[in-house]
Amino acid sequence: MQLIDGKKISKEIKDELKEEVAVLKANGKEVCLAVVQVGNDPASSVYVNNKKKACAYIGIESESYELAEETTEEELLLLIDRLNKEEHVNGILVQLPLPAHIDEDKIIRAISPDKDVDGFHPVSVGRLWIGEKGFLSCTPAGIIQLLKRSGITIDGKECVIVGRSNIVGKPMAALLLRENGTVTVTHSHTNNLKDITKRADILIVAIGRKQFITADYVKEGAVVIDVGMHRDENNKLCGDVAFDEVAEHTSAITPVPGGVGPMTIAMLMNNCVETVRK
Ligand SMILES: NC(=O)C1=CN([C@@H]2O[C@H](COP(=O)(O)OP(=O)(O)OC[C@H]3O[C@@H](n4cnc5c(N)ncnc54)[C@H](OP(=O)(O)O)[C@@H]3O)[C@@H](O)[C@H]2O)C=CC1
Numbered sequence: 108m109q110l111i112d113g114k115k116i117s118k119e120i121k122d123e124l125k126e127e128v129a130v131l132k133a134n135g136k137e138v139c140l141a142v143v144q145v146g147n148d149p150a151s152s153v154y155v156n157n158k159k160k161a162c163a164y165i166g167i168e169s170e171s172y173e174l175a176e177e178t179t180e181e182e183l184l185l186l187i188d189r190l191n192k193e194e195h196v197n198g199i200l201v202q203l204p205l206p207a208h209i210d211e212d213k214i215i216r217a218i219s220p221d222k223d224v225d226g227f228h229p230v231s232v233g234r235l236w237i238g239e240k241g242f243l244s245c246t247p248a249g250i251i252q253l254l255k256r257s258g259i260t261i262d263g264k265e266c267v268i269v270g271r272s273n274i275v276g277k278p279m280a281a282l283l284l285r286e287n288g289t290v291t292v293t294h295s296h297t298n299n300l301k302d303i304t305k306r307a308d309i310l311i312v313a314i315g316r317k318q319f320i321t322a323d324y325v326k327e328g329a330v331v332i333d334v335g336m337h338r339d340e341n342n343k344l345c346g347d348v349a350f351d352e353v354a355e356h357t358s359a360i361t362p363v364p365g366g367v368g369p370m371t372i373a374m375l376m377n378n379c380v381e382t383v384r385k
């Protein structure tokens with residue numbers, strides 16, 4: 108069994124980006140990411156800080172906008188409009204989830220597609236599905252990099268995704284299809300889920316339920332990618348996959364932490380650099 112080291116692979120990518128940014132800077136080009144957080148949910152604060160740290164490491168400028176929980180939708184839209192127009196801001200990231208009184212879809216659509224480094228705007232999503240160049244959703248793009256850089260072939264493989272969210276499951280399907288995988292997307296209305304997941308050569312799990320995928324869902328020798336992110340009874344991070352019992356049946360598996368999570372941030376950094384690449 109190969110343990111896929113997302114921490115190591117994300118470091119490789121960040122080091123490549125750091126070199127590229129140094130060259131860009133020598134040519135007078137700066138990269139700047141605006142990070143917007145509404146409210147102070149502690150989990151969101153951890154992610155936002157990790158993103159800012161990654162920017163500092165690579166040499167990307169970051170500007171933080173920490174708004175109060177009571178911020179109105181209109182105020183947030185006004186800020187996004189201003190950031191869209193700011194020439195020195197290359198990328199805009201609005202940390203999700205937003206407070207319930209703000210319409211997330213409306214906010215995502217307000218971000219200029221040219222600065223949509225999360226890849227969540229409908230224009231980015233459309234480009235992804237028709238194979239046009241554009242910003243790729245960071246978590247799925249990170250998973251493709253994990254597979255490729257671990258020497259795992261996608262072409263021709265039976266790929267099964269558990270979960271169909273707009274930020275993970277759906278864009279994952281588009282990317283695996285682009286890599287010539289045969290793709291099945293499952294969700295909460297899927298009948299006989301186990302029969303389908305057991306067909307997978309590559310099983311991608313993004314359900315949002317703690318250690319849901321046990322050994323009986325997995326074919327012997329499959330590759331298992333765990334996107335889930337939870338805290339267990341002892342407050343330790345764990346995923347959607349019951350790692351301890353599943354790992355021995357796989358040919359390769361990602362741990363939580365140290366798997367997909369760090370890759371999401373590396374790909375966000377890549378999207379930021381992409382804004383000034385051409
Ligand atoms: N590491 C990282 O970088 C990231 C990690 N995450 C983590 O990944 C997990 C998933 O996130 P996200 O995609 O946003 O989650 P969502 O809650 O948006 O989506 C969950 C999906 O799983 C499906 N599902 C739920 N229960 C079942 C079930 N019993 N059987 C089959 N399918 C089921 C749902 O189906 P239906 O559509 O029918 O409701 C839905 O499509 C979370 O733990 C999240 O924290 C998320 C983003 C990035």
Ligand SMILES: Nc1nc(=O)c2c([nH]1)NC[C@@H]1CN(c3ccc(C(=O)N[C@@H](CCC(=O)O)C(=O)O)cc3)C=[N+]21
Pocket residue numbers: 153154157200201202203204225245336344363364365366367368369371372
């Ligand atoms: N606009 C927006 N874009 C996002 O990309 C976005 C978001 N909102 N909201 C929340 C989810 C979740 N997400 C993660 C990023 C990094 C780790 C990560 O670095 N995880 C580390 C552990 C971090 C820790 O110690 O808690 C790991 O798995 O090793 C996890 C999850 C991005 N998301």
